[in-house]
Amino acid sequence: MSYGPVDTVYTADTDRYENASFRRTGDSGLQLPSFSFGLWQKFGTDYPFETQREIIRHAFDLGITHFDNADRYGPPHRAAQQNFGRVLAEDLAPYRDELILSTKAGNAIGASPYLKGGSRKSLLTSLEHSLRDLRTDYVDIFYSHSPDLNTPLEETVEALVSAVQQGKALYAGISNYQPDRAHEAAVLLREAGVPLLIHQPRYSIFDRSVERNGLLELAEQDGFGLIVYSPLAQGLLTDKYLESIPDGARAVNSTFLNPDVITDGYRERAARLNELAAARGQSLAQLALQWVLRRPEISSALIGASSVWQLDHNVAALDFPELTDDELAIIDEHGVHGTGLAA
Template sequence: MTYLPADDRYESMPYRRSGRSGLKLPAISLGLWHNFGHTRPLDTQRAIVRRAFDLGVTHFDLANNYGPPGGSAEENFARLLADDLKPYRDEIVVSSKAGYYMWPGPYGEWGSRKSLIASADQSLKRLGLDYVDVFYHHRPDPDTPLEETMGALDAIVRSGKALYVGVSNYTSEQVTAAAAILRDLGTPLLIDQPRYSMFDRRIEEDHLLDALEGAGAGCIVFSPLEQGVLTDRYLRGIPADSRVATSHFLNEDRLDDATMAKVKALNEIAAARGQSLAQTALAWALRDDRMTSVIIGASSVKQLEDNVAATANLAFTADELAAIDAASIG
């Protein structure tokens, strides 16, 4: 059946400008890291992507190694693009990344010009696109000069393979240096993608948002739900189909008594707000106007809808924020 997106798809989703750029991203972006490889049914993936676009989610976040196996998320998204979203290409933002291990030998990871330009070419081929909207360096490379890595990102934009560039997992010091190099090259840094959640406050300690504001760049965070820990998923045990039960990225050790006590306390705060814990965790991550977007994963349409509904209440009182800090940090 031919897909026709919802007519009201832009009526509810907030869109935020990325730094000082002209690009706006939806407050909630869909990440295709773990649920869009060849191990998941394509029909399920199709239903999630269609519903996401219907709800105003215009940004789809990928990387060359997403799957499993690596590369398969881009291949599957290419099929969904071709079958469903091709007429709406100019309404969506497609991002990809390179820097983690992808192929054997010295050029299959990290941040050399050789590796990044080859990775961009491979991603475009898998995606069936002439360009991606955003191309990221996925992680800092301790052994390659930053000038070479940023020069490769600049070359990718100048060759028409990407419209914007970003970095991921960069600290405030690293992002300041990267932004300065890119500014001199004439390709401004669009955005940084760090990990952030109620349980992971490293970007606060690092004053990353301040550094990004100074650089004119935005911020989009991954794992705002701590891979499902900051939801009601594990309040009554470990479901057989949960990430703890099926993935090596999250194990049962993460759900110790101390952590679950915090989760239960946060769940009570969320309930008092009229939200699920996941919705409150996402809204909390968006509480600073400088936060451009948060990336969610979704294994079902219902999970996607529940998470996107977080945008209905993004406001917090000072008392709520203090209670969240006490429950999550204390």
């Protein structure tokens, strides 16, 4: 689907839910799309707004209702929220009740001690700015972006509870928490009457931390959902780097992927995974996305896109047959934990 100039009136596709796939989030009543859209990268001022707008609108037309943001996302910080807020105001406002909007606070966005960390001051002040950026009265999910070991967890939890009690967020979430602290947060939130809805960790064929540290089991025990980020390992689980590093690729211009991790060992493993994907009639990216969603504890996987084509391609991962035990064994053999992760 193509869209006209920025001032064209947008009407959502009437068939947007016909093939959409949703999953329940932990023990809650909230359903999230199998793929949620993340604005972590390529939604700052360094990419054309018209392209960003086209992708966001197309995502909604595909039945992707959840858009994930954070005060850090840019560049500069807050730019991704501001760009999404413009799309919301100009295009998606009539559909606000159909949207799940999330944002996060706590990771550093400046040198001031009040522009980072898990204090009540930092979290709630950031949320106020985020609501203005997003041009909305509330977000559906408000996250503590990372644990702050210098702030009592009780204070961080109290800030999340306040956000919900004030009607500025409907649900509370955490991100990048290790299982012990995640459990403690879940207990404190439950005692305050605001159950932990969701945890956002990293998970991919090459990063199996949530399988190794017990977070998958904890999610089931404590009743929260998991929405995973970097399921394509910053592009390493695509065919992009099998031969070389292309000009303009993420490994060239991103702070999140060091070209030094693209080793012969990585290429050998990725090539074997790519062969398996090809035998199934899909791309390596589609295989990797399908793999993370095989786990029932996963409520949603976050995907990004730099084009409408890429978005369509990734969402098509839902159309392939389930992975067999033999195929999962091949993935386990070549999808070695730690591949591509910086030391």
